[in-house]
Amino acid sequence: MTRRGVRALIGSLVLAMLATPVLAAVEREDVIMLGADGRDYTSYKTLRSDLSERLxxxxxxxxxxxxxxxxxxxxxxxRLADGGTRLRFDSGSYAIMNTGRFDAEVGRADNGDLVFTSWNGITRADGHLGKWNSPDDFASFAYSWVLPANIEVVSYRANRPGDWMQRGRTLSxxxxxxxxxxFTIRYRVTPVGPATPTPARETPPPGKSEPSTHRELPLPKRQRMTAPRTRLQNAPATSIVAPEPAAEPVTQPEPAPAKPAAAKPEPDRSAEPVVADTPPSPAPETTATPADDGPRSVRLSSVVILSNGKPRVTARGHTVLDRLAAALGAAGPDSVxxxxxxIADSRxxxxxxxxxxxVADYLGGHGVTPERIDIRPGPVQGAQDGRSVEIRVTPGTALDRFRAPD
Incomplete structure (x- = not known):
């Protein structure tokens, strides 16, 4: 998760805390956003109640x-004698977000699968274990994992009755x-290799042109008259200076009797065509600067909806995502x-x-490398907007060839 993404999520979660109404019972939600290695994670935990204080x-x-x-x-x-820490809040609700890495919680099965266990097997002296509340039970407890594209859930179970639901890359x-x-969750991690570095090009010798590595792709008819706004990622970055033409040989004339030199007549241009209002030549494309390598976002409206609790790509979504997948599949971005x-509430x-x-699964099935795609739930902003998703691409130049339909 990038620093910008963390700041945005922090702000939205704080708003969620302030906007949540007072509850008559204890509700808790844990969200674990797992990293591609299956061990690093970012977690968000919140507890809400109407108590006057909370530990x-x-x-x-x-x-x-x-x-x-x-x-x-x-x-x-x-600070406590066992090395832990007790936090006391002067309200019945709190939220905490941190990053970490699974250690003892994750073991490896014989076939290489990873097995996560949330409880260390030790029951406290007061009889509590795992995720517990006192003095009352949780009126509601929600536990979710958000998984990257290279991780597949194999099995899952809980020691208490409840409802499991798996939607795309979210297990809840x-x-x-x-x-x-x-909780016990078994999952399989497919290693993700580093991006292949682009080999450095040698400067061509004088008098020879550098071979172009840019691959032109056909544009839709509506776009063929539109020049790209910025230089494409794979366009050659080295400026080529053509060698100066060799000087033509000058033949010395034979000596002649001295006479006044005749004025050189001006050439007759009356027969040359006259071009009116000649449009200026397009400015030469400039080499991408380091800022062009940063992320760029595009927001897509009405491409996916929740239908009876299940996400579904709309008819417009098929058209828009097909175009986006074609552009990203050709550009090969580092990350999507x-x-x-x-959302209106963290629920x-x-x-x-x-x-x-x-949306990520659709792009991964239509030409975008799945291992480069990651997902994140939208921020809490007090008013639900369930009609648009944001696509953030690095480098942003990979979006140059994408045009959403009207």
């Missing part, structure tokens, strides 16, 4: 300083009136991030992530 325990391997953010920020921190569990919850629609995170996963 949160962090284990010995956790620290408030490691969190990306904690809301509310005016908590009290106490939801239970009501539950406590002391433990699909961000789901904006809608799964639906937003499912729509992003559906």
């Amino acid at each position: 949160l325990y962090l284990g010995p391997d956790e620290s408030p300083a490691d969190a990306l953010f904690i809301v509310p920020s005016d908590y009290q921190s106490t 569990w939801h239970g009501e009136n539950v406590n002391d919850i433990a 991030l699909v961000i789901g629609p904006h 809608d995170t799964g639906g937003s992530a499912a729509q992003a996963a559906r």
